[in-house]
Amino acid sequence: MSQQATIKRYLLVLEKVKRGFYPSRQDLIDYLNDQGLKCSTRTFQRILESIRNEFGVEIKYNSHKQGYYIDQELSDDFEPFIRLLEMSQSANTIIETLSEGKDAMQFIHFDSSSLMQGIHYLKPLLRAIRDSLQIKIQYSYFYKEEERSFILNPEFLKEYMNRWYVVGHVDYTEGERVYALDRIKSVELLSDTFTKKLGAVGNYFDDIIGVNFSGEEVKKVVLSFSPHQGNYIRTLPLHHSQEIIVDNKDEFRISIRVKPNFELKQRIQMYGDQVKVIEPELF
Missing domain, CATH: 2.30.30.520 (SH3 type barrels.)
Incomplete structure (x- = not known):
């Protein structure tokens, strides 16, 4: 099994289980086979063991639901693991594209080398x-x-x-x-x-945006966006604590709980007149 195929198997299994519909073992095996990745019962069991032993992500079977789920309490590294798998898969996609020849480069633009x-x-x-x-x-x-x-x-x-x-x-x-x-x-x-x-x-x-630690306590920050900008904030949240307070034709208002720092202020300023800080007053 190639490293690329292994990563793709891990990612597909985790994505399907993450959706929360308790897929059965056969559902997951069929899903992998449909994606062109051969999978037997034995291979499937090895995938679960590898994800657990090597990366600390627990995929368990719920006998009542008759399907698999991710035990979030025992899987502290789940989100970073998913992120790394996605990055690796993206890199493999780029490599496959480049192997098709220099003509592929005319369709790809990198933001900054x-x-x-x-x-x-x-x-x-x-x-x-x-x-x-x-x-x-x-x-x-x-x-x-x-x-x-x-x-x-x-x-x-x-x-x-x-x-x-x-x-x-x-x-x-x-x-x-x-x-x-x-x-x-x-x-x-x-x-x-x-x-x-x-x-x-x-x-x-967990309590900051970016990498700078301000030393402040966690605060509730309330932001009001224009409805248009709200479409982007809804699909790409500013922080994992984001909660939607108002969502109508006049505004898209959210709250997040973070330690205010340089990156948060920078992100807010990026939106210009598309955002207004409601709380805290002196932010």
Whole structure:
């Protein structure tokens, strides 16, 4: 089984189970076969075991519903796992398209090649995070116009707006440090280990938009969008806590519960006169 086919099997099974209709084993096997991915009962069982053992996502059988479901309480890494599978599948699609020849390039436009800078550091950084290894990085700051080398204890990788960041702590300072991979000039894995301090990655980013930690408490933010802009906010929520308060021909109003930070203000400003901040007053 090729790696590409394996990823596609995982993604299709998770997408079908995620819909919440409790598909049976035979439903899922038939679904994979209909997609051109051969699947037997034994293969299906291996898929479930791999998703559970390798990625920590629990797909369980409900005897009352006679079908499968995702146990969200036991699957803390479900959303990041789905995101990685989707990214991998998208990359495979691009690779398949490019293999058709240079003529395919006339139909593809990339937003910016600069966003690809630094992604080759993902593999060594992930190893350092997994094994709790300190790293020595050389970093170029925007605001200082200089490069600096220092030791970082890396704990998370974070993707936001198509840019990757490494989040960690430095022994001689308090709190977290966030560094964009496209500003990193070099990474050296060291033999020294460290003790993680920042907790679970999911909990750490749950209450913010982006990567900057403002130190503020979680607040209720109420935003009123034009009906037209509301169509986009409805399908692409600003935050997982988003709740719709008003949805009519005059406005699309939502609330989110976040720690206000630079990225939130930046996102709001992007909408210009299509949005109005209702709450908090001094935001």
